[in-house]
Amino acid sequence: MASGSPRDLPAYALADLSPRNEHVLLSPAVRWRVVMERTTTLAHDVLLEAVLRLRQAGEESPGRISDLLQLPVDLVRHLLVQATTQRLRASADGTIHAGRTEVAWVYRDVATDELWPDPGLESTPLQPDPHESAEPSMLELARFSRATNDPNRRTVIVSSGEPCLVASPLAAIPTGVAVTTTRGTPHPSLSRYLAKKAAEQEWVARWLTSVPHFSGESGSGLPLRGAVDDLNDVLAEWRHDRRAETALIVLSRIELALRRYCDQCWYVAGIDPAAAPTWSEDTAGELSERLELDSNTAQQLASATPGSLTALVGVLAIASPPSAEGIVNTGALVMLVRLVVRWTSLSSGAMQPRLLEALATETTTLCNQLVEVGES
Numbered sequence: 001m002a003s004g005s006p007r008d009l010p011a012y013a014l015a016d017l018s019p020r021n022e023h024v025l026l027s028p029a030v031r032w033r034v035v036m037e038r039t040t041t042l043a044h045d046v047l048l049e050a051v052l053r054l055r056q057a058g059e060e061s062p063g064r065i066s067d068l069l070q071l072p073v074d075l076v077r078h079l080l081v082q083a084t085t086q087r088l089r090a091s092a093d094g095t096i097h098a099g100r101t102e103v104a105w106v107y108r109d110v111a112t113d114e115l116w117p118d119p120g121l122e123s124t125p126l127q128p129d130p131h132e133s134a135e136p137s138m139l140e141l142a143r144f145s146r147a148t149n150d151p152n153r154r155t156v157i158v159s160s161g162e163p164c165l166v167a168s169p170l171a172a173i174p175t176g177v178a179v180t181t182t183r184g185t186p187h188p189s190l191s192r193y194l195a196k197k198a199a200e201q202e203w204v205a206r207w208l209t210s211v212p213h214f215s216g217e218s219g220s221g222l223p224l225r226g227a228v229d230d231l232n233d234v235l236a237e238w239r240h241d242r243r244a245e246t247a248l249i250v251l252s253r254i255e256l257a258l259r260r261y262c263d264q265c266w267y268v269a270g271i272d273p274a275a276a277p278t279w280s281e282d283t284a285g286e287l288s289e290r291l292e293l294d295s296n297t298a299q300q301l302a303s304a305t306p307g308s309l310t311a312l313v314g315v316l317a318i319a320s321p322p323s324a325e326g327i328v329n330t331g332a333l334v335m336l337v338r339l340v341v342r343w344t345s346l347s348s349g350a351m352q353p354r355l356l357e358a359l360a361t362e363t364t365t366l367c368n369q370l371v372e373v374g375e376s
Helices: 046-056 062-069 073-085 138-144 188-200 202-208 223-238 244-269 281-291 295-302 309-319 330-348 353-375
Strands: 013-017 022-042 088-090 096-109 162-173 176-179
Touching: 022 138, 022 188, 046 062, 046 073, 046 088, 046 096, 062 073, 096 138, 096 162, 138 244, 176 188, 188 202, 188 244, 223 244, 223 353, 244 309, 244 330, 244 353, 281 295, 281 309, 281 330, 295 309, 295 330, 309 330, 330 353
Parallel strands: none
Antiparallel strands: 013 022, 022 096, 022 162, 088 096, 162 176
Protein backbone atom coordinates (compact mmCIF):
# COMPACT_ATOMS: atom_id res chain seq x y z
CA MET A 1 0.00 0.00 0.00
CA ALA A 2 1.46 3.35 -0.97
CA SER A 3 1.89 6.11 1.55
CA GLY A 4 -0.20 9.26 1.67
CA SER A 5 -3.31 10.74 3.17
CA PRO A 6 -6.07 8.24 4.06
CA ARG A 7 -8.38 10.18 1.72
CA ASP A 8 -6.10 9.82 -1.32
CA LEU A 9 -6.33 6.79 -3.53
CA PRO A 10 -2.65 5.83 -2.99
CA ALA A 11 -3.77 4.87 0.51
CA TYR A 12 -6.09 2.34 -1.10
CA ALA A 13 -4.88 -1.12 -2.08
CA LEU A 14 -6.18 -2.23 -5.49
CA ALA A 15 -6.07 -6.02 -5.36
CA ASP A 16 -6.07 -8.13 -8.53
CA LEU A 17 -7.20 -11.68 -7.77
CA SER A 18 -6.53 -12.96 -11.28
CA PRO A 19 -6.90 -16.72 -10.61
CA ARG A 20 -10.50 -16.09 -9.60
CA ASN A 21 -11.04 -13.43 -12.27
CA GLU A 22 -11.96 -10.94 -9.57
CA HIS A 23 -10.85 -7.38 -8.96
CA VAL A 24 -11.22 -6.07 -5.42
CA LEU A 25 -10.83 -2.63 -3.90
CA LEU A 26 -9.33 -2.77 -0.40
CA SER A 27 -10.46 0.52 1.10
CA PRO A 28 -9.60 1.97 4.55
CA ALA A 29 -12.52 2.21 6.93
CA VAL A 30 -13.27 2.54 10.63
CA ARG A 31 -15.47 -0.10 12.20
CA TRP A 32 -17.48 -0.54 15.39
CA ARG A 33 -18.77 -3.74 16.97
CA VAL A 34 -22.52 -3.58 17.56
CA VAL A 35 -25.21 -5.74 19.07
CA MET A 36 -28.29 -5.67 16.88
CA GLU A 37 -31.60 -7.33 16.27
CA ARG A 38 -31.78 -8.94 12.82
CA THR A 39 -34.63 -10.71 11.06
CA THR A 40 -34.90 -13.73 8.79
CA THR A 41 -37.83 -14.74 6.60
CA LEU A 42 -39.61 -18.02 7.32
CA ALA A 43 -41.59 -20.27 5.01
CA HIS A 44 -45.21 -19.17 4.66
CA ASP A 45 -47.62 -20.69 7.18
CA VAL A 46 -51.28 -19.68 6.92
CA LEU A 47 -52.27 -20.68 10.46
CA LEU A 48 -49.22 -19.09 12.05
CA GLU A 49 -49.75 -15.88 10.08
CA ALA A 50 -53.39 -15.67 11.21
CA VAL A 51 -52.42 -16.09 14.87
CA LEU A 52 -49.62 -13.54 14.55
CA ARG A 53 -51.89 -10.94 12.99
CA LEU A 54 -54.44 -11.27 15.80
CA ARG A 55 -51.65 -11.04 18.36
CA GLN A 56 -50.21 -7.95 16.68
CA ALA A 57 -53.69 -6.41 16.68
CA GLY A 58 -53.71 -6.71 20.49
CA GLU A 59 -55.43 -10.04 21.10
CA GLU A 60 -53.37 -12.00 23.65
CA SER A 61 -55.87 -14.62 24.91
CA PRO A 62 -55.31 -18.12 23.45
CA GLY A 63 -58.96 -18.93 24.09
CA ARG A 64 -60.21 -15.85 22.27
CA ILE A 65 -57.87 -16.48 19.31
CA SER A 66 -59.02 -20.12 19.26
CA ASP A 67 -62.65 -19.01 19.02
CA LEU A 68 -61.98 -16.42 16.32
CA LEU A 69 -60.01 -18.82 14.09
CA GLN A 70 -61.88 -22.01 15.00
CA LEU A 71 -58.61 -23.73 15.92
CA PRO A 72 -57.84 -26.06 18.86
CA VAL A 73 -56.70 -23.99 21.83
CA ASP A 74 -53.63 -26.22 22.35
CA LEU A 75 -52.50 -25.48 18.79
CA VAL A 76 -52.97 -21.76 19.39
CA ARG A 77 -50.92 -21.94 22.61
CA HIS A 78 -48.16 -23.78 20.73
CA LEU A 79 -48.10 -21.14 17.99
CA LEU A 80 -48.02 -18.32 20.55
CA VAL A 81 -45.08 -19.92 22.36
CA GLN A 82 -43.31 -20.29 19.02
CA ALA A 83 -44.02 -16.63 18.24
CA THR A 84 -42.55 -15.52 21.57
CA THR A 85 -39.42 -17.69 21.59
CA GLN A 86 -38.53 -16.95 17.96
CA ARG A 87 -39.78 -13.33 18.07
CA LEU A 88 -42.03 -13.86 15.07
CA ARG A 89 -43.95 -11.13 13.24
CA ALA A 90 -46.17 -11.13 10.16
CA SER A 91 -45.34 -8.30 7.76
CA ALA A 92 -47.71 -6.35 5.54
CA ASP A 93 -46.93 -8.52 2.48
CA GLY A 94 -47.82 -11.76 4.26
CA THR A 95 -44.31 -12.99 5.01
CA ILE A 96 -43.28 -14.09 8.50
CA HIS A 97 -40.05 -12.78 10.05
CA ALA A 98 -38.09 -14.24 12.95
CA GLY A 99 -35.91 -11.99 15.11
CA ARG A 100 -32.49 -12.83 16.52
CA THR A 101 -29.74 -11.00 18.36
CA GLU A 102 -26.28 -11.01 16.84
CA VAL A 103 -22.94 -9.24 17.06
CA ALA A 104 -21.71 -7.63 13.86
CA TRP A 105 -19.55 -4.80 12.55
CA VAL A 106 -20.66 -1.53 10.97
CA TYR A 107 -18.18 0.33 8.75
CA ARG A 108 -17.61 3.98 7.88
CA ASP A 109 -15.60 4.50 4.69
CA VAL A 110 -12.60 6.80 5.15
CA ALA A 111 -12.76 8.50 1.74
CA THR A 112 -16.46 9.40 1.71
CA ASP A 113 -17.37 9.22 5.44
CA GLU A 114 -20.41 7.18 4.41
CA LEU A 115 -21.67 4.33 6.56
CA TRP A 116 -21.72 1.09 4.56
CA PRO A 117 -25.27 -0.13 3.84
CA ASP A 118 -24.77 -3.60 5.35
CA PRO A 119 -23.11 -4.86 8.54
CA GLY A 120 -20.30 -7.39 8.28
CA LEU A 121 -19.22 -10.55 10.07
CA GLU A 122 -16.51 -10.36 12.70
CA SER A 123 -12.99 -10.84 11.32
CA THR A 124 -9.40 -9.87 12.08
CA PRO A 125 -8.76 -6.35 10.71
CA LEU A 126 -5.88 -5.29 8.48
CA GLN A 127 -4.23 -2.06 9.53
CA PRO A 128 -4.57 0.94 7.15
CA ASP A 129 -3.49 4.49 7.86
CA PRO A 130 -5.21 5.89 10.98
CA HIS A 131 -8.22 8.13 10.44
CA GLU A 132 -10.56 9.66 12.97
CA SER A 133 -14.19 9.04 12.05
CA ALA A 134 -17.39 10.04 13.78
CA GLU A 135 -19.12 7.30 15.75
CA PRO A 136 -22.36 6.22 14.00
CA SER A 137 -25.37 8.09 15.33
CA MET A 138 -28.48 6.33 16.60
CA LEU A 139 -30.24 7.45 13.42
CA GLU A 140 -27.55 5.82 11.24
CA LEU A 141 -27.61 2.63 13.31
CA ALA A 142 -31.38 2.44 12.91
CA ARG A 143 -30.79 1.48 9.26
CA PHE A 144 -29.77 -1.97 10.48
CA SER A 145 -32.80 -2.54 12.72
CA ARG A 146 -35.87 -4.39 11.53
CA ALA A 147 -37.33 -6.20 14.57
CA THR A 148 -39.49 -3.19 15.32
CA ASN A 149 -41.92 -5.02 17.61
CA ASP A 150 -39.13 -6.05 19.99
CA PRO A 151 -38.82 -3.66 22.97
CA ASN A 152 -35.11 -4.58 23.18
CA ARG A 153 -34.56 -4.00 19.49
CA ARG A 154 -32.25 -0.99 19.62
CA THR A 155 -28.85 -1.46 17.95
CA VAL A 156 -26.05 -0.63 20.41
CA ILE A 157 -22.34 0.04 19.85
CA VAL A 158 -20.21 -2.10 22.18
CA SER A 159 -16.65 -1.20 21.09
CA SER A 160 -14.47 1.75 20.17
CA GLY A 161 -13.81 2.58 16.53
CA GLU A 162 -10.84 0.77 15.03
CA PRO A 163 -9.19 1.02 11.60
CA CYS A 164 -9.65 -1.83 9.12
CA LEU A 165 -9.86 -2.54 5.40
CA VAL A 166 -13.06 -3.34 3.52
CA ALA A 167 -12.72 -5.66 0.51
CA SER A 168 -15.23 -4.74 -2.22
CA PRO A 169 -15.56 -6.51 -5.60
CA LEU A 170 -15.34 -4.28 -8.68
CA ALA A 171 -17.42 -4.66 -11.83
CA ALA A 172 -17.18 -2.83 -15.16
CA ILE A 173 -20.61 -1.55 -16.21
CA PRO A 174 -21.60 0.71 -19.15
CA THR A 175 -21.02 3.86 -17.09
CA GLY A 176 -17.61 2.87 -15.69
CA VAL A 177 -16.30 0.71 -12.86
CA ALA A 178 -18.58 0.18 -9.87
CA VAL A 179 -17.60 -0.69 -6.31
CA THR A 180 -20.20 -3.23 -5.21
CA THR A 181 -21.71 -3.87 -1.78
CA THR A 182 -22.53 -7.25 -0.25
CA ARG A 183 -25.98 -6.96 -1.82
CA GLY A 184 -24.42 -6.80 -5.28
CA THR A 185 -25.49 -3.19 -5.85
CA PRO A 186 -23.12 -0.27 -6.54
CA HIS A 187 -21.77 1.82 -3.69
CA PRO A 188 -22.52 5.22 -5.32
CA SER A 189 -20.21 7.48 -3.31
CA LEU A 190 -17.21 5.17 -3.38
CA SER A 191 -17.71 4.39 -7.09
CA ARG A 192 -17.66 8.10 -7.90
CA TYR A 193 -14.57 8.56 -5.72
CA LEU A 194 -12.75 5.77 -7.55
CA ALA A 195 -13.68 7.28 -10.94
CA LYS A 196 -12.37 10.67 -9.79
CA LYS A 197 -9.03 9.18 -8.75
CA ALA A 198 -8.79 7.23 -12.01
CA ALA A 199 -9.13 10.51 -13.91
CA GLU A 200 -6.34 12.03 -11.80
CA GLN A 201 -3.91 9.11 -11.75
CA GLU A 202 -2.95 7.17 -14.86
CA TRP A 203 -1.89 4.01 -13.03
CA VAL A 204 -5.33 3.69 -11.45
CA ALA A 205 -7.07 4.20 -14.80
CA ARG A 206 -4.78 1.64 -16.44
CA TRP A 207 -5.49 -0.96 -13.75
CA LEU A 208 -9.24 -0.40 -13.97
CA THR A 209 -9.25 -1.17 -17.70
CA SER A 210 -8.58 -4.81 -16.75
CA VAL A 211 -11.72 -5.12 -14.62
CA PRO A 212 -14.04 -7.65 -16.31
CA HIS A 213 -17.49 -6.52 -17.42
CA PHE A 214 -20.42 -7.44 -15.25
CA SER A 215 -22.27 -10.29 -16.95
CA GLY A 216 -24.70 -11.43 -14.28
CA GLU A 217 -27.96 -9.95 -13.00
CA SER A 218 -28.18 -8.17 -9.69
CA GLY A 219 -30.91 -9.55 -7.49
CA SER A 220 -31.46 -6.18 -5.85
CA GLY A 221 -31.86 -3.87 -8.85
CA LEU A 222 -31.31 -0.15 -8.44
CA PRO A 223 -29.99 0.96 -5.04
CA LEU A 224 -32.82 3.52 -5.06
CA ARG A 225 -35.39 0.75 -5.57
CA GLY A 226 -33.95 -1.20 -2.63
CA ALA A 227 -34.06 1.89 -0.41
CA VAL A 228 -37.71 2.56 -1.32
CA ASP A 229 -38.69 -1.06 -0.68
CA ASP A 230 -36.99 -0.95 2.73
CA LEU A 231 -38.81 2.28 3.57
CA ASN A 232 -42.17 0.81 2.63
CA ASP A 233 -41.50 -2.31 4.73
CA VAL A 234 -40.60 -0.44 7.92
CA LEU A 235 -43.44 2.05 7.40
CA ALA A 236 -45.94 -0.84 7.31
CA GLU A 237 -44.47 -2.22 10.54
CA TRP A 238 -44.44 1.20 12.20
CA ARG A 239 -48.17 1.62 11.61
CA HIS A 240 -48.64 -1.25 14.10
CA ASP A 241 -45.98 -0.10 16.55
CA ARG A 242 -45.71 3.66 16.93
CA ARG A 243 -43.01 3.85 19.57
CA ALA A 244 -40.27 6.46 19.35
CA GLU A 245 -37.64 3.76 18.76
CA THR A 246 -39.60 2.47 15.78
CA ALA A 247 -40.04 5.97 14.37
CA LEU A 248 -36.26 6.32 14.41
CA ILE A 249 -36.03 3.37 12.00
CA VAL A 250 -38.50 5.03 9.64
CA LEU A 251 -36.49 8.26 9.75
CA SER A 252 -33.30 6.35 8.93
CA ARG A 253 -34.96 4.72 5.89
CA ILE A 254 -36.26 8.10 4.69
CA GLU A 255 -32.73 9.47 4.90
CA LEU A 256 -31.30 6.53 2.96
CA ALA A 257 -33.98 6.80 0.26
CA LEU A 258 -33.32 10.54 -0.22
CA ARG A 259 -29.56 9.92 -0.36
CA ARG A 260 -30.09 7.27 -3.03
CA TYR A 261 -32.37 9.67 -4.88
CA CYS A 262 -29.49 12.17 -5.09
CA ASP A 263 -27.10 9.41 -6.19
CA GLN A 264 -29.48 8.32 -8.93
CA CYS A 265 -29.89 11.91 -10.18
CA TRP A 266 -26.13 12.25 -10.61
CA TYR A 267 -25.98 8.85 -12.31
CA VAL A 268 -28.74 9.69 -14.80
CA ALA A 269 -27.06 13.02 -15.59
CA GLY A 270 -23.64 11.39 -15.95
CA ILE A 271 -22.08 14.08 -13.74
CA ASP A 272 -19.66 13.81 -10.82
CA PRO A 273 -21.05 15.88 -7.91
CA ALA A 274 -17.48 16.86 -7.06
CA ALA A 275 -17.62 19.05 -10.19
CA ALA A 276 -20.72 20.91 -8.98
CA PRO A 277 -20.54 24.67 -8.30
CA THR A 278 -19.68 25.79 -4.79
CA TRP A 279 -21.87 27.97 -2.61
CA SER A 280 -21.61 31.75 -2.72
CA GLU A 281 -23.94 34.61 -1.86
CA ASP A 282 -24.93 34.90 -5.51
CA THR A 283 -25.56 31.15 -5.78
CA ALA A 284 -27.71 31.10 -2.65
CA GLY A 285 -29.70 34.11 -3.83
CA GLU A 286 -30.27 32.69 -7.30
CA LEU A 287 -31.36 29.32 -5.90
CA SER A 288 -33.67 30.97 -3.38
CA GLU A 289 -35.34 32.95 -6.16
CA ARG A 290 -35.55 30.05 -8.60
CA LEU A 291 -37.07 27.59 -6.13
CA GLU A 292 -39.00 30.24 -4.17
CA LEU A 293 -37.20 29.33 -0.94
CA ASP A 294 -37.28 31.46 2.17
CA SER A 295 -33.96 32.81 3.40
CA ASN A 296 -33.77 30.32 6.30
CA THR A 297 -34.12 27.31 3.99
CA ALA A 298 -31.50 28.62 1.56
CA GLN A 299 -29.12 29.26 4.47
CA GLN A 300 -29.77 25.77 5.84
CA LEU A 301 -28.71 24.25 2.51
CA ALA A 302 -25.66 26.49 2.18
CA SER A 303 -24.32 25.93 5.71
CA ALA A 304 -25.05 22.20 6.04
CA THR A 305 -22.29 19.91 7.33
CA PRO A 306 -20.43 18.32 4.39
CA GLY A 307 -21.61 14.78 3.77
CA SER A 308 -24.95 15.30 5.52
CA LEU A 309 -28.23 14.67 3.73
CA THR A 310 -28.97 18.42 3.67
CA ALA A 311 -25.57 19.14 2.10
CA LEU A 312 -26.08 16.48 -0.59
CA VAL A 313 -29.44 17.96 -1.55
CA GLY A 314 -27.97 21.46 -1.54
CA VAL A 315 -25.18 20.50 -3.95
CA LEU A 316 -27.68 18.83 -6.27
CA ALA A 317 -29.89 21.93 -6.14
CA ILE A 318 -27.20 24.42 -7.12
CA ALA A 319 -25.85 22.10 -9.86
CA SER A 320 -29.20 21.67 -11.60
CA PRO A 321 -29.91 24.35 -14.22
CA PRO A 322 -33.32 26.07 -14.15
CA SER A 323 -35.00 23.92 -16.79
CA ALA A 324 -36.84 20.64 -17.19
CA GLU A 325 -33.74 19.31 -18.98
CA GLY A 326 -31.51 19.65 -15.91
CA ILE A 327 -30.18 16.97 -13.59
CA VAL A 328 -33.60 16.99 -11.94
CA ASN A 329 -36.57 19.07 -13.05
CA THR A 330 -37.52 22.11 -11.00
CA GLY A 331 -40.74 20.66 -9.61
CA ALA A 332 -39.00 17.53 -8.30
CA LEU A 333 -36.15 19.62 -6.96
CA VAL A 334 -38.51 21.85 -4.98
CA MET A 335 -40.16 18.75 -3.52
CA LEU A 336 -36.77 17.22 -2.65
CA VAL A 337 -35.70 20.38 -0.78
CA ARG A 338 -38.99 20.52 1.12
CA LEU A 339 -38.69 16.87 2.10
CA VAL A 340 -35.16 17.23 3.46
CA VAL A 341 -36.14 20.33 5.45
CA ARG A 342 -39.04 18.42 7.00
CA TRP A 343 -36.81 15.40 7.64
CA THR A 344 -34.30 17.61 9.46
CA SER A 345 -37.05 19.11 11.59
CA LEU A 346 -38.51 15.72 12.58
CA SER A 347 -35.05 14.30 13.30
CA SER A 348 -34.19 17.04 15.76
CA GLY A 349 -37.54 17.58 17.47
CA ALA A 350 -40.37 15.74 19.16
CA MET A 351 -41.84 12.89 17.14
CA GLN A 352 -45.14 13.64 15.38
CA PRO A 353 -46.62 10.42 13.92
CA ARG A 354 -48.91 12.11 11.39
CA LEU A 355 -46.08 14.23 9.99
CA LEU A 356 -43.69 11.26 9.89
CA GLU A 357 -46.14 9.11 7.94
CA ALA A 358 -46.82 11.93 5.48
CA LEU A 359 -43.07 12.47 4.99
CA ALA A 360 -42.46 8.78 4.34
CA THR A 361 -45.32 8.57 1.87
CA GLU A 362 -44.24 11.65 -0.09
CA THR A 363 -40.62 10.44 -0.12
CA THR A 364 -41.75 7.15 -1.64
CA THR A 365 -43.79 8.99 -4.29
CA LEU A 366 -40.87 11.21 -5.30
CA CYS A 367 -38.36 8.34 -5.38
CA ASN A 368 -40.67 6.06 -7.37
CA GLN A 369 -40.79 8.65 -10.18
CA LEU A 370 -37.02 8.39 -10.57
CA VAL A 371 -37.06 4.59 -10.17
CA GLU A 372 -39.34 4.34 -13.18
CA VAL A 373 -36.86 6.39 -15.23
CA GLY A 374 -33.91 4.29 -14.06
CA GLU A 375 -35.55 0.93 -14.66
CA SER A 376 -36.73 1.95 -18.13
